[in-house]
Amino acid sequence: GQQVMQIPQYQHVQEGEDFTTYCNSSTTLSNIQWYKQRPGGHPVFLIQLVKSGEVKKQKRLTFQFGEAKKNSSLHITATQTTDVGTYFCAVAGGGADGLTFGKGTHLIIQP
Amino acid sequence: EAQVTQNPRYLITVTGKKLTVTCSQNMNHEYMSWYRQDPGLGLRQIYYSMNVEVTDKGDVPEGYKVSRKEKRNFPLILESPSPNQTSLYFCASSLGLALTDTQYFGPGTRLTVL
Numbered sequence: 001g002q003q004v005m006q007i008p009q010y011q012h013v014q015e016g017e018d019f020t021t022y023c024n025s026s027t028t029l030s031n032i033q034w035y036k037q038r039p040g041g042h043p044v045f046l047i048q049l050v051k052s053g054e055v056k057k058q059k060r061l062t063f064q065f066g067e068a069k070k071n072s073s074l075h076i077t078a079t080q081t082t083d084v085g086t087y088f089c090a091v092a093g094g095g096a097d098g099l100t101f102g103k104g105t106h107l108i109i110q111p
Numbered sequence: 112e113a114q115v116t117q118n119p120r121y122l123i124t125v126t127g128k129k130l131t132v133t134c135s136q137n138m139n140h141e142y143m144s145w146y147r148q149d150p151g152l153g154l155r156q157i158y159y160s161m162n163v164e165v166t167d168k169g170d171v172p173e174g175y176k177v178s179r180k181e182k183r184n185f186p187l188i189l190e191s192p193s194p195n196q197t198s199l200y201f202c203a204s205s206l207g208l209a210l211t212d213t214q215y216f217g218p219g220t221r222l223t224v225l
Binding site: 006008013031033035041042043044045048090098099100101102103104 | 144146151152153154155156157159167169170201203211213214215218219225
């Protein structure tokens with residue numbers, strides 16, 4: 001299936017600092033989705049990006065899709081304790097019509 | 112309330128004892144799938160179904176079976192569980208094809224095979 005590399009695997013930040021996770025593919029992507037999983041919870045859909053160079057914002061979260069549609073990023077400004085969790089990107093390619101998830105970035109926030 | 116439910120939430124069993132994890136959604140979604148989540152490996156798709164009586168293998172289907180006799184239900188069957196199937200399992204559903212539609216995940220089933 002489709003391969004997608006997500007980095008970093010872990011990120012420790014002080015509360016109030018910014019955080020960024022990246023998702024990279026060797027092939028052009030049709031679209032990319034981002035999910036958040038709180039500790040002990042299940043993945044929850046955040047957003048989908050489709051267009052080359054697309055930028056979307058949700059409050060303190062900024063999502064970008066690269067011009068070549070081979071990479072994407074999620075940036076959180078001024079992290080809060082509620083941002084703790086694992087952030088996953090997901091791309092088409094798990095089976096013929098499924099999703100392949102990145103391995104996720106665990107965000108740990110120190111108060 | 113729109114939701115995906117899974118049962119049981121926790122299960123400890125022994126090698127070789129057949130088990131079924133149920134999944135049900137009340138959103139009239141066409142697409143349903145099963146994932147397993149393991150530390151360092153993220154979420155990996157086991158099987159998916161695009162409609163009733165239509166199922167396909169995902170990336171890690173070995174040792175699992177599924178069925179889709181009704182639109183709302185998509186049970187995951189382990190005929191002869193082994194310890195390497197100890198994992199956290201998630202069922203998910205979406206209105207249409209997974210690559211274009213939001214996936215809604217169930218709460219998860221933590222399975223331990225001794």
